[in-house]
Amino acid sequence: MATRALASVIGGQPASDGAGVRLARVIGQPALMQLDPFLLLDAFHSDDPNDYIAGFPPHPHRGFETVTYLLHGRMRHADNAGHEGVIEPGGIQWMTAGRGIVHAEMPQQEDGLLQGFQLWINLPASHKLAPPRYQEYSRDQIPLETRDSTHIRVIAGNTSRGTRGPVVQPLTEPLYLDITLAPGVTFAEPLEPAHSAFVYLVAGELLADDAAGDETVMRTGQLGILASGDEVRLRGGDAGARLLLVAGRPLGEPIARGGPFVMNTEAEVRQAFADYRAGNF
Ligand code: MN
Numbered sequence: 589m590a591t592r593a594l595a596s597v598i599g600g601q602p603a604s605d606g607a608g609v610r611l612a613r614v615i616g617q618p619a620l621m622q623l624d625p626f627l628l629l630d631a632f633h634s635d636d637p638n639d640y641i642a643g644f645p646p647h648p649h650r651g652f653e654t655v656t657y658l659l660h661g662r663m664r665h666a667d668n669a670g671h672e673g674v675i676e677p678g679g680i681q682w683m684t685a686g687r688g689i690v691h692a693e694m695p696q697q698e699d700g701l702l703q704g705f706q707l708w709i710n711l712p713a714s715h716k717l718a719p720p721r722y723q724e725y726s727r728d729q730i731p732l733e734t735r736d737s738t739h740i741r742v743i744a745g746n747t748s749r750g751t752r753g754p755v756v757q758p759l760t761e762p763l764y765l766d767i768t769l770a771p772g773v774t775f776a777e778p779l780e781p782a783h784s785a786f787v788y789l790v791a792g793e794l795l796a797d798d799a800a801g802d803e804t805v806m807r808t809g810q811l812g813i814l815a816s817g818d819e820v821r822l823r824g825g826d827a828g829a830r831l832l833l834v835a836g837r838p839l840g841e842p843i844a845r846g847g848p849f850v851m852n853t854e855a856e857v858r859q860a861f862a863d864y865r866a867g868n869f
Contacts, residue, residue: 592779592817593799597810600631606644606693610634614788614811616708623784623813624838625760627652627850628708631788631809635701643694648869649685650860651716651850653709653757655764656681656693657743657832659790661702667691668869671722675704678727680743680764682755686711686718688860688869705788705832712759712839713852725754738775741766745835748778763835769794769824776821777833785814785835793825 598619600612609632614620616628634640640661646668656663657680665681666672668690675681683689695702711718725743733740733751740747744755745763753764761780769775769792779785787794787806794806799815805825806812814820820833843850846857863869 589778589819590817591797591819591821592785592814594796594804594806594812595799595815597804597806597812599810603630605630606647607642609642609644610639612809620811620813622843623786624840624843625710625836626707626784626786626834627710627843627845628706629788629811630706632705633703637695637699640695640702641698644692645694646690646692647848648688648690648860648864649683649848650688650864650869651685651856652711653682653684655683655707655709656704657707657764657766658704661700661704662696663693663704664696665691665693667720669720673724675724676726678730678741680723680725680730680755682723682744682757684711684718684721684723684757686715686720688863689720690864690869707834708850709757709760709762709836710839710841710843710850713841715759716851716856723755729754735775737770737773739768760836760839763833765833767822767829767831767833769822769829769831771824771826771828774821774823776819778819779814779817779835780837781816781818782837783835784838785820785833787812787814787820787822788832788834790830790832792827792829794829794831795823795825796821
């Protein structure tokens with residue numbers, strides 16, 4: 589097998605979004621505008637309510653999926669079609685915005701730790717105007733695979749050991765794993781060679797080889813883009829590691845971004861703004 593080396597390692601960029609939520613923008617910033625089909629990755633992690641309490645009041649989306657994964661804290665969401673609920677710790681909300689929703693995402697807490705991620709995954713032109721859809725699973729509904737001392741929460745996709753994540757999206761065939769590695773332990777897993785893939789280090793230290801075969805140390809908050817190959821090999825550092833391993837099929841289509849809309853052309857983005865202003869979401 590050919591190991592997918594670390595092609596590059598980048599850090600997040602401090603940003604503020606919504607009504608003033610402090611976060612680190614990891615994908616969707618100058619160092620990494622996108623990693624087709626992944627359009628954006630935000631990481632939020634704070635126990636200061638001033639960093640998150642304002643939340644994300646009502647705003648629209650069209651043309652892609654938003655994937656919210658919470659490690660700590662609770663987020664309430666409600667959309668204009670009457671769909672609402674609370675994402676609890678360890679829970680995932682995989683929202684296919686499709687032709688459009690307007691929703692609010694607000695912290696369901698006034699203090700304490702809020703930690704999680706929002707990933708945006710593109711949809712192909714053929715499905716950008718599909719009906720909105722939710723795939724929501726609590727911590728208890730997400731399978732946990734254990735390999736010796738390695739723990740893998742399988743949110744989307746299948747592992748080589750046969751664990752199947754509950755989220756299904758045939759358009760991009762995403763893999764979304766939350767992996768906890770003990771110090772010095774190696775995790776190896778085949779990955780679809782044609783798929784884009786990255787690791788994001790949630791905590792600890794992670795070791796992986798770069799293209800020259802030299803071991804590289806990744807630190808908390810860094811994202812590593814995986815080069816071509818058919819297997820990923822990662823090793824926990826001295827303090828172990830917790831990481832997200834995410835992969836998906838690139839769409840290879842033109843991308844036109846306009847804030848909360850991601851379409852194929854600028855004209856389609858203008859149409860999205862017009863439809864939103866006209867109340868047609
Ligand atoms: Mn949103």
